[in-house]
Amino acid sequence: MNPLVRSQNLCFPLSSLPDDVVLYLAQYLSPREIGIMARLNRHFRKIFNSPHLWRYINLKIRLHDRKIASEAIEILKVRGIRNLEFENMVHSYLKPYETKTVQPLLCPHLEKLTFKVTTQFTLEALYNAASQGKLNLRRLAFGTVDIKLQSRIKRTFEEVLKSLPSIKEVSFGRVDVNDLAGSNPLADDVQRALCCSGKLTSISLVCQESVEMSWLKAVVSSNPHLRKLCLSLISLTDYGEAGELHDVEQGVLSSLETFELHVRDTYHNSRRLTNHILDWAFPSNKVPYENLTSLDVTCPHNPIMFTQLLKFPALKRLNLTGSFVPKEQSLWDFPNFQTLEWLELNSCRGISGDQLHFLSQKVGKTLCYLGLAQIPMITNNNLRELAIMFPVLRTLDLSACLRITDALLVEWYIKHNKNEWPKLRKLILKGCEEISVDVVNSVRLKTRNQLLVDL
Secondary structure, three states: OOHHHHHHOOOOOHHHOOHHHHHHHHOOOOHHHHHHHHHHOHHHHHHHHOOOHHHHOEEEEEOOOOOOOHHHHHHHHHHOOOEEEEEOOOOHHHHHHHHHHHHHHOOOOOOEEEEOEEOHHHHHHHHHHHHOOOOOOOEEEOOEEOOOOOOOOOOOHHHHHHOOOOOOEEEEEEEOOOOOOOOOHHHHHHHHHHHOOOOOOEEEEEEOOOEEHHHHHHHHHOOOOOOEEEEEEOOEEOOOOOOOOOOOOOOOOOOOOEEEEEEOOOHHHHHHHHHHHHHHHOOHHHOOOOOOOEEEEOOOOOEOOHHHHOOOOOOOEEEOOOOEOOOOOOHHHOOOOOOOOEEEOOOOEOOOOOHHHHHHHHHOOOOOEEEOOOOOOOOHHHHOOHHHHOOOOOEEEOOOOOOOEHHHHHHHHHOOOHHHOOOOOEEEOOOOOEOOHHHHHHHHHHOOOOOEEEO
C-alpha cells in the first residue's frame, strides 16, 4: 500500500495530540516522514516549518500531587514558551500548594495563559507574578471559575487585570455573574475587572445563570476598541419588551469584527432573546456593519434570521449550526454575500438537497469551507455537480449524512478526468455508513493523496 495512504489509515488520532507531544515525537522521525505528516495536516506543517518551534506551540502542564522538577522549569524559561495551559487543578489537595506550583512557571515570555479551573490560589499566583514584573500577558483565559468572594479573600479579578497593563484578551469558561438579588460579589468583581482598563479587544463569557442587560451594557461600553465579543448565556434580564431595548452609545461596537452568540434557553425564549441581542448590538438604524467579518449564532432550534444577516454585507465567516429554515422561506432568501468564505449549516433543519443550488448561486463563487453535517435530506444527486456549484471549495463536511454513498466519490474522482474534479483538499465523512474504506483508498491513490478524507 502507498505509504501516504497507509499513514492516513492509522487508528491513532495523531492530529488530536498536544503540540508539545507532536514536536517531541518529530525528533524520532526521518525528514521524509516529517514531510508526510506536514502534507497530511496544516497544523503539523506550521509546527515543523517554524524556526522557533518551542516558542509558538501550545504547551499543556498537567499538575499532579508532586512538584514540577526545577530543571524542567528552567528549560521552559530558556526556550521562551509563549502559550501555556494548566490542567488538573480541580482537586482539593492541590489548592494549598497551587500558588507555589504555578508561580515558578510564570515568566515574562508568556503571552497567553490558560487555566481549566481558576481558584483563589490561581489569582494569588497571577497577582504575585505580575506585581513583581514577571508576567506581561496579552491573553488570559480563566476557564471555570471556582471562587466565592468573601471579605477574607485577598485577591480579586480586578486586582489581577489591573496588574497586567498589556492585557488585551480575556475569557471566562464558566462564571456566575447573576446578581439580581444583590448578593453576588463575584458578578461585581468580574464586571469591574472587565471595565478597568478600557483597552480590551476580545471578551468571551460563558455565563452559568441569567445575565443582567445593564451588567453586559457596562462591560461593552467600557471597551470601545472591542474587536471580538463571545457570549454564551441561558437568559438575559432587564432588557425590556420589544421596542424598549437598551441601546449602547453610538460607535461602541463599530470596531467589532467577530461576534459569537449562544443562547441555551427554551425555543420561544431563545428566538426572542437572540433577536433582542442582535438588535441591541447592531441597531437597524446604523446599518450596514462593514467591519464585522465573522458571525457565529449557534442557538439550538432557532430560525435563520435572513433579515438580520442583511446587516453584515462584509461577512467572511458565518456559523448557523443548529438553526432551521422557516417553512415560508428557503435558502433562496440567503443574502448575496460577496466575500463569504466559511459557512456552517451543520444540523440545520428544513434544508433540502435541492436548496443547495440556491446556495451555490448566492455564495458559491467564494465559499472555501462548507459544513453540512447531520443534514439527512442531502443525497448524492444534490452534490453531483459540486465542482460547478462551488468551484473554489476546499473543505466539505458531510458527517452523518446517511444518504451519501460510495457512488458520489466514484462520480467525482473515478469517472471524470482530473480537470473536472472538485477542488477539495479535505472531505469529512465521519458517520457516513455507506462509505467504504476501499473506495476511499482508491480515491486517495487516484488523487495522489492530495485529498484528505476523514472517516
